[in-house]
Amino acid sequence: xxxxxxxLFGLVAVVNAFFRTFRQRKTNPPPEPPAYPFVGxxxxxxxxxxxxxxxxxxxxxxxxxxxxxxxxxxxxxLNSAESVQxxxxxxxxxxxxxxxxxxxxxxxxxxxxxxxxxxSPAWKFHKRLAGIAVQRFLRPVLRIDDGRMISFxxxxxxxxxxxxxxxxxxxxxxxxxxxxxxxxxxxxxxCLVTFSRxxxxxxxxxxxxxxxxxxxKKIFRPGHPLDLFPFLRxxxxxxxxxxxxxxxxxxxxxxxxxxxxxxxYDPSRIxxxxxxxxxxxxxxxNNNECCDDATTLQxxxxxxxxxxxxxxxxxxxxxxxxxxxxxxxxxxxxxxPQVQCxxxxxxxxxxxxxxxxxxxxxxxxxxLMAAIFETxxxxxxxxxxxxxxxxxxxxxxxxxxxxxxxxxxxxxxIHNNPETWAKPHLFYPEHFLDENGNVFTxxxxxxxxxxxxxxLGDKMAKMQLFLFLxxxxxxxxxxxxxxxxxxxxxxxxxxPVRVVGPFAxxxxxxxxxxxxxxxxxxxxxxxxxxxxxxxxxxxxQ
Numbered sequence: 001x002x003x004x005x006x007x008l009f010g011l012v013a014v015v016n017a018f019f020r021t022f023r024q025r026k027t028n029p030p031p032e033p034p035a036y037p038f039v040g041x042x043x044x045x046x047x048x049x050x051x052x053x054x055x056x057x058x059x060x061x062x063x064x065x066x067x068x069x070x071x072x073x074x075x076x077x078l079n080s081a082e083s084v085q086x087x088x089x090x091x092x093x094x095x096x097x098x099x100x101x102x103x104x105x106x107x108x109x110x111x112x113x114x115x116x117x118x119x120s121p122a123w124k125f126h127k128r129l130a131g132i133a134v135q136r137f138l139r140p141v142l143r144i145d146d147g148r149m150i151s152f153x154x155x156x157x158x159x160x161x162x163x164x165x166x167x168x169x170x171x172x173x174x175x176x177x178x179x180x181x182x183x184x185x186x187x188x189x190x191c192l193v194t195f196s197r198x199x200x201x202x203x204x205x206x207x208x209x210x211x212x213x214x215x216x217k218k219i220f221r222p223g224h225p226l227d228l229f230p231f232l233r234x235x236x237x238x239x240x241x242x243x244x245x246x247x248x249x250x251x252x253x254x255x256x257x258x259x260x261x262x263x264x265y266d267p268s269r270i271x272x273x274x275x276x277x278x279x280x281x282x283x284x285x286n287n288n289e290c291c292d293d294a295t296t297l298q299x300x301x302x303x304x305x306x307x308x309x310x311x312x313x314x315x316x317x318x319x320x321x322x323x324x325x326x327x328x329x330x331x332x333x334x335x336x337p338q339v340q341c342x343x344x345x346x347x348x349x350x351x352x353x354x355x356x357x358x359x360x361x362x363x364x365x366x367x368l369m370a371a372i373f374e375t376x377x378x379x380x381x382x383x384x385x386x387x388x389x390x391x392x393x394x395x396x397x398x399x400x401x402x403x404x405x406x407x408x409x410x411x412x413x414i415h416n417n418p419e420t421w422a423k424p425h426l427f428y429p430e431h432f433l434d435e436n437g438n439v440f441t442x443x444x445x446x447x448x449x450x451x452x453x454x455x456l457g458d459k460m461a462k463m464q465l466f467l468f469l470x471x472x473x474x475x476x477x478x479x480x481x482x483x484x485x486x487x488x489x490x491x492x493x494x495x496p497v498r499v500v501g502p503f504a505x506x507x508x509x510x511x512x513x514x515x516x517x518x519x520x521x522x523x524x525x526x527x528x529x530x531x532x533x534x535x536x537x538x539x540x541q
Contacts, residue, residue, distance in 0.1 A: 027400040030067040030076060033058045040069030045223075050494040052383040055079060056413035065397045075387075075406040078396070079413050081420065081444035087396045087407065088388070088451030093119065095396075096452035097389030099406045102230040103219050106243050112305035114456065115313050119391055127456070129302055130310045132283075133276035134456050137193070138463075146355060152272070154359050156192035157464055160185050161471045168476065168507055175481045175504040182326055183210065189464065190318040194311055195257040196272045208249050213320060215246040221495070254308050254315075273314050277307050318457050321381060322464050327500050328379035329372065329469055331489035332427045334478040334505045339429060343368045343473055347512045357470035359463050365470065366439040370429035372465045373439070376447035378427055383412035384496045385449055411446065412498070420444045425488075477508040 035041050044054050045068075055077050058066055064080035078084050087095045096119040104116045111117050114127050140149035150158070164185045184201050187209055191197045199206035219242065226232055226239055233240065261274045270276050281302040333340050343365070350364040351357065362369050388407040395401060416424045420442075421431060434440050448458035455461075472478075480486065481504055492501030 028398065030065045030397070030399040030401070031062045032067040032069065033062055035069055038071065040071060042070060044068065045070060048494060050383070050491075051496055052380075052410055052412040055384075055408075055410045056416075059410070059413060065399055073406075074402075075408060076396075076401060077408045077410055079410045080417075081414050081446075083397050084409055084414065084446060084450065085443065088409075088449070088453065091394055091396070092451040094392055094394035095388050095390055095407055097391040097404075099387050099389045102227050102233070103224065103239065103243060106240075107219070107247060109305040109309050112303065113309040113313055115317065115386065118389070119452070124452075126302060126306055126310075129280045130277065130314075131456055132280035133273060133310070134314070134460065136270060136276045136280065137273050138459055146353075148358060148360065150358060150360075152270070153193055153460060154463060154467070157189050157467045158356075158358075160189045160192065160198075161468050164468075165471055165475050169509065174506050176507060177502060177504050178330060179323075179327060179502070182323055185468075186319055186323050186326070186464070190315050192272070193318065193460070194273045194315045195261065197257070205253060208253070209319075212246050212249045213316065215242045216316060217320070217497070218242060219246070220497070250312055251308075254311050258304065258308050258311065274307070274311055277302075277310055281307070314457060317455070318460060318464075322461050324381045324497075324499055325375060325379065325461070325465055326468055328381065328489065329375040329465065330478060330505065331500050331503055332375055332378065333371070333469075333473075334480055334503075335486040335489065336427050337477075337479070337486075339371055339427065340473060340478060343371060344477075344512050347470070347474060351512075357467065357474060359466060361470070362466055366433060366437055367429060368470055368473075369439045369466065370432040372462065372469065373432040373441070373445070373447075374427060374429045375465075377415045377421075377431065377445060379498060379500070380412040380415045380447075381498050382496075383410070383498050385409040385411050386453070388453065409446070409449075414444055414446070417444075427488075474512045475509070477510045479506040479508055481506055 033041065033044070036043065044058075045051065047054060055066070056079065059077075059079035064078070065083050066077045066079065068075050068077060078087060098116055098118045100118070101116070105111070107113075108117060112126075114123070114130055117123055137153050138151050140151050140154075142150050142152065142155055144150055164181060167181065184206070187206060188198050191199065191209075219239070224239060226237055257274060261271075261278060265275060265278050267279055267282070270279055346365055346367045347357065351361065357365070385408070388409075390401055390403055390405045390407065392403050393400070394403075401407075415421070418424050421444075422428065423431070432439055432441070432445075448455035448461070489500050489503070491498040493499070
């Protein structure tokens with residue numbers, strides 16, 4: 001009996017190989033590195049080396065567009081900005097799908113989200129509504145004491161970072177790990193932005209959110225047997241219990257907030273993202289501004305599940321990615337004091353009347369904005385980005401790509417390729433400054449993806465990073481603990497999600513507009529005369 005089973009499996013493998021070879025002769029598939037029979041490139045995927053580095057090495061040897069195999073499954077990896085632009089911009093809808101991942105599907109409330117749900121006309125409509133909601137909340141509508149206009153979102157961030165700065169003024173010490181403070185402050189920021197609620201540091205719901213976020217990171221780790229073989233769900237997996245706990249926590253809180261906002265909704269008073277989602281849903285439906293199948297989309301494209309999932313995706317996405325980017329930024333700045341000094345000098349000469357940094361100052365503080373972009377480039381926190389799926393037979397770089405191919409973007413290599421970046425191995429904000437000191441965005445820079453899957457929260461994330469870092473550097477110098485030498489921060493594991501390891505810093509009280517600050521400038525040899533004149537007065541980005 002065993003002999004017959006082995007023979008049957010062997011026959012199936014041979015037939016599969018025959019048809020695969022026959023089909024490839026009629027097409028022009030992307031190149032692939034040498035692979036083993038049956039298991040394909042299992043050696044690459046099971047290596048200790050980070051996957052993004054392994055893909056980069058293959059790209060150097062075989063070209064930027066590569067095909068890999070795991071058993072009979074194939075996936076495409078794009079390792080160049082040109083291939084990403086062609087696939088995700090020029091052929092946007094061809095590459096806009098998402099592969100079906102069993103674990104993720106259990107989180108999606110009937111496939112009602114944006115980030116991980118597959119491409120469809122209803123998905124396009126839903127994303128459009130969510131985009132309108134986010135833009136509505138980012139619109140400057142509040143006048144502050146000095147006459148400037150800011151958005152509700154900026155006000156929430158501003159208030160929260162002010163609380164954080166005051167806390168550090170009261171208790172700053174020689175060695176501090178800022179992670180826990182950042183977690184509390186950023187979680188409160190996204191709670192304020194999403195549903196106007198703020199928690200004390202020991203509140204049970206805040207701690208429940210932290211635990212849910214940790215569970216979410218576990219679920220996002222690729223390669224679990226349940227995702228490869230969903231029929232195994234009949235077994236008592238810990239992963240299924242983790243998903244149940246996460247969904248229960250999320251739904252208990254967000255369902256309550258949704259029902260409260262629905263009951264108290266006032267179109268003349270948009271309080272937060274949840275109100276904005278309800279407003280955009282009603283406005284677009286009432287104005288009949290829909291996509292192809294208007295009747296179907298109006299009936300189902302923004303249900304209760306869609307609103308709650310949009311709340312959660314803004315909430316969860318706005319927390320973890322910003323937290324890790326902020327930790328990377330502090331790690332880079334504390335090891336590059338000359339960058340800190342130049343940012344602080346820029347504030348001193350370009351912010352009038354000793355006022356606090358605001359989002360509109362991004363045009364006056366190009367070096368700070370460039371340092372934020374450089375943080376996103378150098379860290380490449382999401383090294384391979386979320387996977388895409390081809391929705392039809394298509395092409396990229398002249399190669400044929402079949403429908404239902406899983407597509408990864410090697411964001412880390414695109415952001416660290418020495419052929420496209422002047423000093424990729426350094427923390428070098430000048431990558432994002434032109435000869436006049438103005439900020440520009442290179443075509444090979446996609447920290448928030450590009451095309452149909454461009455992150456809805458990209459502007460909010462940049463606003464958070466700008467205001468947090470700006471306010472911190474207006475008040476403190478970030479220094480290494482006594483006796484430590486500068487070094488290049490590295491991720492603490494080989495996971496595709498690059499998280500900088502634990503580190504401590506010293507917060508030194510040093511107001512930008514104080515006389516003492518001149519000492520810092522002299523030490524770093526940052527003088528106004530050494531900067532391009534246009535750099536000090538730019539109003540364009």
